[in-house]
Amino acid sequence: MKAALAEHQAKKQKVDVLIAEYYGENPDGLSREQFVLAKASAEASLQACDRTVEKLSTKHSMVTVPAGTALREAWARTPDLGWRRQIVGLALDKVIVHPGGGKYCYKRWIFDSSKIEITWKV
Structure with a gap:
């Protein structure tokens, strides 16, 4: 390197x-x-x-992910966005955001996770 x-x-x-x-x-x-x-x-x-x-x-x-540590745990302990982007690039094939928007609730929009489709590489 x-x-x-x-x-x-x-x-x-x-x-x-x-x-x-x-x-x-x-x-x-x-x-x-x-x-x-x-x-x-x-x-x-x-x-x-x-x-x-x-x-x-x-x-x-x-x-840099310690042996025996789950990726989710390493993610929670590592605030570095560059590292997180690289991990996402290794694990995800694509993210599809379907149309339809979120839900409106008391003067603000609420995120609707059902509109997100994730395709994993593994």
């Missing part, structure tokens, strides 16, 4: 330097077409690195 983050940072910096140099002094003398190609290539490499970091961080999320 540490190596992937370092690689991501290096690639991000490369894109930033490429843009700054082109719009600044342009020491390499890149033409517009060369700049566009170089930038597209650098950004594609950065996106591939993003996907690698995402995969590694998602696997890391499950590792």
Whole structure:
């Protein structure tokens, strides 16, 4: 994970330097077409690195759940929203919100859980 983050940072910096140099002094003398190609290539490499970091961080999320602990217990003890998003991404396939709204009760709407359909991956 540490190596992937370092690689991501290096690639991000490369894109930033490429843009700054082109719009600044342009020491390499890149033409517009060369700049566009170089930038597209650098950004594609950065996106591939993003996907690698995402995969590694998602696997890391499950590792942080202590052995013998139910996921529900770990969820209740961990207030980190980033961690919770990754766990939801691992467990849920899709969430469907059916039309129909909620229920109106004394000047406010009440959430109707029967309108929500959850499809689990497992």
